[in-house]
Amino acid sequence: MIIIQPSGGLCNRIRVINSAYELAKKRGDKLTVLWLNNAELNCPFESLFAPVTEIKIINIYSNMNFKKILLQLSSQQRFNNTMIENNKKDGVLNEDFFQSLKKRVYISTWEHFYPSSDYRFFKPTRQIQERIDAITSQFGDTCVGVHIRRTDHTWAIESSKTDGFVNAIDKELTQNPKTKFYIATDDINEENYLRDRFPDAIISNQSKTLSRNSIAGMHDALIDLICLSKTNKLFGSYYSSFTDVSADMGQIEKIVIR
Known part of the structure; x- marks a missing residue:
């Protein structure tokens, strides 16, 4: 499972989710998105976009959210923005880094790490x-x-x-x-x-x-x-x-x- 917590503003989050979906497809894996409502973007996902079925969206309102902490702690690997930035080239994760990913991965980032022009998850309400x-x-x-x-x-x-x-x-x-x-x-x-x-x-x-x-x-x-x-x-x-x-x-x- 890929658990992604996109940070930053609206477009940074869109690009991060698109990247994570490309990563999940490449792994044949499921994707869970932790959508943090905070000063950078204080609006639930479903208030902006039509319902999606291919990925799981969990709205959270604090980094101390119980579900978020549980998913984070139960992951075999955890990566922050700097780690993602240091392990990609030309917008794509390095192949050796990709091959090193374990079964449950938690990523918190505003970096996009797989190019994608597929905006299927971002149809307005x-x-x-x-x-x-x-x-x-x-x-x-x-x-x-x-x-x-x-x-x-x-x-x-x-x-x-x-x-x-x-x-x-x-x-x-x-x-x-x-x-x-x-x-x-x-x-x-x-x-x-x-x-x-x-x-x-x-x-x-x-x-x-x-x-x-x-x-x-x-x-x-x-x-x-x-x-x-x-x-x-x-x-x-x-x-x-x-x-x-x-x-x-x-x-x-x-x-x-x-």
Whole structure:
């Protein structure tokens, strides 16, 4: 059995679960996911996604959860983020490390360790999908996604400047003045600035909650993620899993603004 406790935000967890599922398939094994509700992502799995049957999801609300501790202690091997990072190359677990895995393995990580573009476990709930459909119905023939990461992401702030996004939007509008842009950002000032600059071209989830430490905030994060994936291409932020996963989900062109 593989027991995985994905950590970090929404997209880190999605990639970790996908990796763990690929590992479980490679081993012909079962997968159990410990979904920790905490300040990084304070929302139960089933409040975001439709029910899944191929993997077992256990919501926990503390690292001292009895089930979690029991699964951890009963595992023959336990690996943390650093161990996973040190035993993979090019996003794949080293073969000798894979061969050394015992029958019951517990992993806690935000690292993805097997590439996968299979997002079968991450279909939004009906209520969230209805909100997504209402937004994407405004996209028209051409809509470009714009993901601007701010707040706590130093590399994105330093590398993906606002002027770079403005220049990319300007260039796109020069080529096709009817283009719409779906804006997903964790900084409302960035969105307001782009609305003022391009008043007829901007679409967004205007009623969203930004806090990840709330169910409403995580619903809105998932809406942004899926809406970005439904655009024709994406202007994204440097070193952002949110940019990477949304582009991968939609199999769309990703242009990182630097």
